[in-house]
Amino acid sequence: MVKKIINNPKDVVKETMEGLLLANHGKIVKVEDANAVVRPSIPAGKVGLLVGGGSGHEPLFAGFVGDHLADGAVSGNVFAAPAPDQILAATKALDHGKGVLYLYGNYAGDNMNFDIAAELAELEGISTKTVRIYDDVASAPLERIDDRRGIAGDLFVIKVAGAAAAELDSLDEVFRVTAKARDFTRSMGVAISPGSIPETGQPTFEIGEGEIEIGMGLHGEAGVSREKLMPADELVSRMTDLILKDLPFKAGDEVCLLINNLGATTMMELLIVNRKVREILAEAKINVHDTMMGSYCTSQEMAGFSISLLKLDDELKKYYDMPAESFAFTKR
């Protein structure tokens, strides 16, 4: 049994929601009969932005509901997609006549349930469009990009989409900018120790002493290889190489960089990783506009991290740079 500071393991999702609402001091409110939160006042005529997915990745997704970010978030059980009726309830709370953009990671359960909710919403006269995030280069080859999983690059797409949804008038336009942010984002993760499921107390995978999983997924999905732990610089070189050649990123590109903590990795390690990422990007003549670093998209107490790059153009840069504020992310 992995130790956790919880009460009844069956109550973790409910109690997490209670704690989140209190921590937000009225800046988010719960949707009745759904494990979902929305901003308390959404301007009339605003395109709604709904994010969501399984619980267990905190602060993703509900931590990014706020000003110039998501308007609402719906969460399932730990590592499980939210149910269609809950997505629908959040959709109704967010629709102000301009429709709702669904933005979530590309997983079978999420895809199915958000699609069902979209059909139910349409029956009620609410327009929706969908952007599935598939930034994980390790999860499928480029030819099958829409088989790839969504990982920490979520944060870049939510940041841009939130600003776009605050500024743009039509669902089609918000969709267009959001899909571009998704298309310009690439990530890759590694793990050296597992997270664990609160309800069972069991780790999500096993890994030997001195081993690392390259390309590890956000729920402990197997990556591209299991290897002996190597020096940080060697590891970062391999990860960055795969990311850069995938889009591909090229000399003269301007990017934002996210080094995401999957849970238990120290910021000291993330900073050491950052040093090597920047050395490689400088050699490739890729300019880094901004850096985010921290625990944004986690897999419980998994030790590991991911590197994400968002390629900027003038439009994405404008939306990325806008101030934003939520429980888990604030930009002045």
Added chain:
Amino acid sequence: MVKKIINNPKDVVKETMEGLLLANHGKIVKVEDANAVVRPSIPAGKVGLLVGGGSGHEPLFAGFVGDHLADGAVSGNVFAAPAPDQILAATKALDHGKGVLYLYGNYAGDNMNFDIAAELAELEGISTKTVRIYDDVASAPLERIDDRRGIAGDLFVIKVAGAAAAELDSLDEVFRVTAKARDFTRSMGVAISPGSIPETGQPTFEIGEGEIEIGMGLHGEAGVSREKLMPADELVSRMTDLILKDLPFKAGDEVCLLINNLGATTMMELLIVNRKVREILAEAKINVHDTMMGSYCTSQEMAGFSISLLKLDDELKKYYDMPAESFAFTKR
């Protein structure tokens, strides 16, 4: 050996600094010949605010150098005080004629080295004053408050001190406000698994399966008791009870709440903790003005958390509420 994503273990402090500078995009600069950073342009006539302590607690301390926060930070080796000559170098970089306030956690090594640096600074005509943070109620009885250790309450004191140092003209006034913030802050931590020292790969303490250390220090110092792991609500009740009766906090008080992740604890757990803290504070008729939650003051990959309360008066509230921006903390 605890696994970490590093290169040569002897280089972690140097490489952490390199990664930090790159991640700050010019918003901090390194002090020559010192493991210290300062803001690149400090207004003439500003009182300088220098924070510091051992490395290994990232993002503390250097992550809080920025606008309306610290003007500089000096870091020692992992869990070791910075050397006097390095503190002096940072002091010189920060002095603009109004003197420098030293703000750091109350540990013997830090106390000695900052005091030596203060004497050396005085020889060079630089005025300094010192506020030692001793917020950890578990580390000594109230009668010996200045034997207590500084833990995550550091963040509250740095937040207030940074705003005060940006607004107030004299070292004496910045000292007065900062000392008040320190005097009005109380914290307590617990741990369920240890961090480890990068240079040795060894954990900072041992703890059995199913055990928790109540009152655990930031470097693995023994707390008040070692017990069987209990439900979160019971644990939080005990911690909050000790914190509240210490200041004491009373009905009608207004406070800020910090739930700090010592490293490997999930935000799900912190949110569950928050729910119970707020229930207890509501019963005690203590009003929570704001909540901070996250990995601010860590002990490598220690699993555990601390609860901190800052009691507000009108003056502290004014400084707490001011916008601020740094690598690890931004407030709009």
